[in-house]
Amino acid sequence: MTSFEAGVLPAGDMATAVGRYFAGASHARTWHVETAMDWSAADAGRLTEGQRSAVEFITIIEDHLPGYFALYTENFPVDDSVGRELYVHNRELYHFTVRWAAEEDTHARALARYQSASGLRDEHAVREALAGPGQARFDLPFDHPVQFFAYALVQEKATQIYYQQLRAVAGDPVLGEVLTHLSRDEARHFTFMADVVSAYLRVHGDAVLDPIRAVIAEFRMPLAGTLRGYWRWALKIADTARYDHTDAYEHLIKVLNRAVDARGDRLGELVTFISSCRTVGAGREGHFAG
Numbered sequence: 018m019t020s021f022e023a024g025v026l027p028a029g030d031m032a033t034a035v036g037r038y039f040a041g042a043s044h045a046r047t048w049h050v051e052t053a054m055d056w057s058a059a060d061a062g063r064l065t066e067g068q069r070s071a072v073e074f075i076t077i078i079e080d081h082l083p084g085y086f087a088l089y090t091e092n093f094p095v096d097d098s099v100g101r102e103l104y105v106h107n108r109e110l111y112h113f114t115v116r117w118a119a120e121e122d123t124h125a126r127a128l129a130r131y132q133s134a135s136g137l138r139d140e141h142a143v144r145e146a147l148a149g150p151g152q153a154r155f156d157l158p159f160d161h162p163v164q165f166f167a168y169a170l171v172q173e174k175a176t177q178i179y180y181q182q183l184r185a186v187a188g189d190p191v192l193g194e195v196l197t198h199l200s201r202d203e204a205r206h207f208t209f210m211a212d213v214v215s216a217y218l219r220v221h222g223d224a225v226l227d228p229i230r231a232v233i234a235e236f237r238m239p240l241a242g243t244l245r246g247y248w249r250w251a252l253k254i255a256d257t258a259r260y261d262h263t264d265a266y267e268h269l270i271k272v273l274n275r276a277v278d279a280r281g282d283r284l285g286e287l288v289t290f291i292s293s294c295r296t297v298g299a300g301r302e303g304h305f306a307g
Contacts, residue, residue: 021092022099024224025162028106030216035113038209042116045205048198050127054191061135063188067257069137071183072192073146074254076128079121079199080147081239084155086118092165113209120202127195135189153243158235161228163217168232170210170272172239174265177203182258211272218276226287233269233291238262263295 025031061069093107093114129147133140159165177200184196217225241247255261270288277284 018100021160021162022103024221024228025103025106026213026216026220028102028109030220031106031213032109034209034212034216035109037212038113038205039116041205041208045201048123050123050130053127053198054131054194056130056134056191059131059135059191060189061132061137064135064137064192065188065257067253068183068187068192070250071254071257072128072132072137074250075179075183076125076132076143077147077150077244078239079128080125080151081153081155082118082121082125083151084153085121085239086114088155088157089114089165092159092162117206117209120206124199124202127198131192131195135191150240150244153240155239155243159228159232161225163214163221163225164228164232166210166213166217167229167269168236170207170214170269171232171236171262171265173203173207173210174268175238175262177207178264179258186258207268211268214269214272215276218273222277223281223283226283229273230287230290233266233294236262266291266295 061072064072089110093110095104095107095111097104099107129140129143132138132143138146157165157168159168180196180200180203184193184200187193187196214229241251244250270291273284273288273291
């Protein structure tokens with residue numbers, strides 16, 4: 018058994034987290050790209066230049082779903098490349114990841130539809146703009162399973178926060194509706210990731226603290242290293258609606274503190290480190306998540 022395999026949650030704990038997600042999702046408002054918005058009313062002419070740029074940017078990030086989803090199918094395979102025990106764990110996780118992927122793909126479709134319906138770009142131009150970034154490989158240099166969930170915890174919460182911020186200033190009500198649906202979904206995804214990270218802390222204790230610290234120390238959002246002009250673009254959209262991915266760190270700290278009965282020295286050191294990484298009150302220095 019590899020160290021990665023030894024670090025996964027017991028299948029029963031993963032199944033519990035997945036079951037809780039689906040129980041919560043059953044009460045969520047179901048929405049469909051085709052009917053949730055009045056696309057005939059979409060008007061990019063009501064957006065500022067910065068808002069238009071933000072829409073184009075977040076569409077690219079959301080559309081990279083195939084590359085992002087591949088991380089989970091590659092690292093938590095559901096085939097005979099793993100032993101029976103790990104397969105059972107991965108199969109439980111797969112129930113969530115396929116639902117997660119479907120919801121994120123809906124986000125990509127909704128944003129692409131907004132671009133074409135609002136006159137921002139025609140359908141062909143949207144597809145062409147997404148093709149290049151979409152083909153870029155996205156990888157995360159993780160060697161402990163908890164890191165995939167800690168990373169996604171920050172990413173999902175940061176994205177939720179940005180969508181809420183952008184919705185507050187969006188000039189087009191139809192875009193506002195799209196962002197409302199997206200932010201609600203991201204909030205539920207964050208809850209699942211927080212649930213799983215909490216389970217890791219309860220099961221493995223201090224053994225997962227250093228892997229979580231490594232996620233924060235080297236945090237980079239999808240496409241940060243492959244999308245041309247990423248950082249310049251990220252700063253531009255942060256000027257449009259305040260965005261800083263470190264805003265999500267306070268939510269990670271809450272997860273860490275709530276997951277254990279007594280806060281030991283090592284957990285305290287990790288919390289202090291995460292707090293020191295926050296960019297308090299400096300939206301332009303934030304990095305965009307998708």
